Amino acid sequence: SPVSHLLSSMAIPSENEEVTTRQYTQKLKDQRLAVQEEINSLFGRLTEKISEERSLSAAIGESEAVLRPLRSLAPEILSEIFLQCQFSGASDESPYIPNSFHPLEGPLLLSQVCKRWRMVAITTPQLW
Known part of the structure:
Protein backbone atom coordinates (compact mmCIF):
# COMPACT_ATOMS: atom_id res chain seq x y z
CA SER A 1 0.00 0.00 0.00
CA PRO A 2 1.39 3.44 -0.89
CA VAL A 3 0.17 4.80 2.44
CA SER A 4 1.02 1.92 4.77
CA HIS A 5 3.22 4.25 6.82
CA LEU A 6 0.10 6.30 7.64
CA LEU A 7 -1.81 3.25 8.89
CA SER A 8 0.45 2.84 11.90
CA SER A 9 0.15 6.45 13.02
CA MET A 10 -2.46 9.13 13.38
CA ALA A 11 -0.53 11.49 11.10
CA ILE A 12 -2.59 13.63 8.76
CA PRO A 13 -1.96 12.68 5.12
CA SER A 14 -0.55 15.33 2.83
CA GLU A 15 -2.56 16.49 -0.17
CA ASN A 16 -0.43 14.30 -2.43
CA GLU A 17 -0.92 11.28 -0.11
CA GLU A 18 -4.68 11.86 -0.15
CA VAL A 19 -4.75 11.82 -3.96
CA THR A 20 -2.54 8.73 -4.04
CA THR A 21 -4.72 7.01 -1.43
CA ARG A 22 -7.95 7.81 -3.32
CA GLN A 23 -6.46 6.49 -6.57
CA TYR A 24 -5.16 3.37 -4.85
CA THR A 25 -8.53 2.78 -3.15
CA GLN A 26 -10.36 3.18 -6.46
CA LYS A 27 -7.96 0.73 -8.11
CA LEU A 28 -8.66 -1.80 -5.33
CA LYS A 29 -12.43 -1.30 -5.72
CA ASP A 30 -12.15 -1.85 -9.48
CA GLN A 31 -10.17 -5.04 -8.90
CA ARG A 32 -12.72 -6.23 -6.34
CA LEU A 33 -15.56 -5.55 -8.80
CA ALA A 34 -13.75 -7.56 -11.49
CA VAL A 35 -13.30 -10.47 -9.05
CA GLN A 36 -16.99 -10.29 -8.04
CA GLU A 37 -18.03 -10.36 -11.70
CA GLU A 38 -15.78 -13.37 -12.30
CA ILE A 39 -17.26 -15.12 -9.25
CA ASN A 40 -20.79 -14.45 -10.52
CA SER A 41 -19.84 -15.81 -13.93
CA LEU A 42 -18.33 -18.93 -12.35
CA PHE A 43 -21.45 -19.46 -10.23
CA GLY A 44 -23.58 -19.20 -13.36
CA ARG A 45 -21.37 -21.70 -15.17
CA LEU A 46 -21.41 -24.01 -12.14
CA THR A 47 -25.22 -23.88 -12.03
CA GLU A 48 -25.34 -24.78 -15.74
CA LYS A 49 -22.95 -27.70 -15.22
CA ILE A 50 -24.91 -29.00 -12.22
CA SER A 51 -28.09 -28.92 -14.29
CA GLU A 52 -26.33 -30.69 -17.17
CA GLU A 53 -24.98 -33.37 -14.81
CA ARG A 54 -28.45 -33.97 -13.34
CA SER A 55 -29.95 -34.33 -16.81
CA LEU A 56 -27.25 -36.81 -17.78
CA SER A 57 -27.78 -38.79 -14.56
CA ALA A 58 -31.51 -38.99 -15.25
CA ALA A 59 -30.88 -40.15 -18.82
CA ILE A 60 -28.41 -42.79 -17.57
CA GLY A 61 -30.99 -44.03 -15.05
CA GLU A 62 -33.64 -44.34 -17.74
CA SER A 63 -31.24 -46.09 -20.09
CA GLU A 64 -30.08 -48.54 -17.42
CA ALA A 65 -33.69 -49.28 -16.46
CA VAL A 66 -34.18 -50.87 -19.87
CA LEU A 67 -31.40 -53.37 -19.09
CA ARG A 68 -32.61 -54.46 -15.63
CA PRO A 69 -33.06 -58.24 -15.23
Missing part, protein backbone atom coordinates in the same frame (compact mmCIF):
# COMPACT_ATOMS: atom_id res chain seq x y z
CA LEU A 70 -36.63 -57.84 -13.97
CA ARG A 71 -37.68 -56.95 -17.50
CA SER A 72 -36.57 -60.34 -18.82
CA LEU A 73 -38.44 -62.51 -16.29
CA ALA A 74 -40.83 -64.95 -17.89
CA PRO A 75 -44.51 -64.13 -17.29
CA GLU A 76 -44.88 -67.36 -15.29
CA ILE A 77 -42.14 -66.30 -12.86
CA LEU A 78 -43.55 -62.79 -12.59
CA SER A 79 -46.97 -64.29 -11.90
CA GLU A 80 -45.52 -66.44 -9.09
CA ILE A 81 -43.81 -63.38 -7.60
CA PHE A 82 -47.13 -61.55 -7.66
CA LEU A 83 -48.81 -64.44 -5.87
CA GLN A 84 -46.11 -64.50 -3.20
CA CYS A 85 -46.39 -60.73 -2.70
CA GLN A 86 -50.13 -60.98 -2.22
CA PHE A 87 -49.81 -63.19 0.84
CA SER A 88 -46.61 -61.77 2.32
CA GLY A 89 -48.56 -59.98 5.08
CA ALA A 90 -50.20 -63.16 6.40
CA SER A 91 -49.18 -64.97 9.59
CA ASP A 92 -50.61 -67.78 11.73
CA GLU A 93 -52.01 -65.32 14.30
CA SER A 94 -53.61 -62.98 11.81
CA PRO A 95 -54.25 -64.47 8.40
CA TYR A 96 -54.30 -61.88 5.68
CA ILE A 97 -57.39 -61.76 3.56
CA PRO A 98 -56.46 -59.85 0.42
CA ASN A 99 -58.76 -57.25 -1.02
CA SER A 100 -58.41 -57.74 -4.77
CA PHE A 101 -60.16 -54.49 -5.54
CA HIS A 102 -58.30 -52.10 -3.24
CA PRO A 103 -56.23 -49.77 -5.48
CA LEU A 104 -53.26 -49.77 -3.08
CA GLU A 105 -53.11 -53.52 -2.58
CA GLY A 106 -52.76 -56.76 -4.46
CA PRO A 107 -53.37 -57.13 -8.14
CA LEU A 108 -54.73 -53.65 -8.73
CA LEU A 109 -51.55 -52.09 -7.39
CA LEU A 110 -49.34 -54.46 -9.40
CA SER A 111 -51.36 -53.85 -12.54
CA GLN A 112 -50.62 -50.12 -12.34
CA VAL A 113 -46.84 -50.50 -12.63
CA CYS A 114 -46.60 -51.02 -16.38
CA LYS A 115 -48.37 -52.56 -19.35
CA ARG A 116 -46.51 -55.88 -19.01
CA TRP A 117 -47.25 -56.23 -15.29
CA ARG A 118 -50.88 -55.39 -15.95
CA MET A 119 -51.14 -58.16 -18.54
CA VAL A 120 -49.49 -60.69 -16.19
CA ALA A 121 -51.74 -59.67 -13.28
CA ILE A 122 -54.90 -59.84 -15.38
CA THR A 123 -53.97 -63.27 -16.75
CA THR A 124 -53.23 -64.71 -13.29
CA PRO A 125 -56.68 -65.75 -11.97
CA GLN A 126 -55.30 -66.82 -8.55
CA LEU A 127 -54.65 -63.13 -7.77
CA TRP A 128 -58.32 -62.29 -8.03
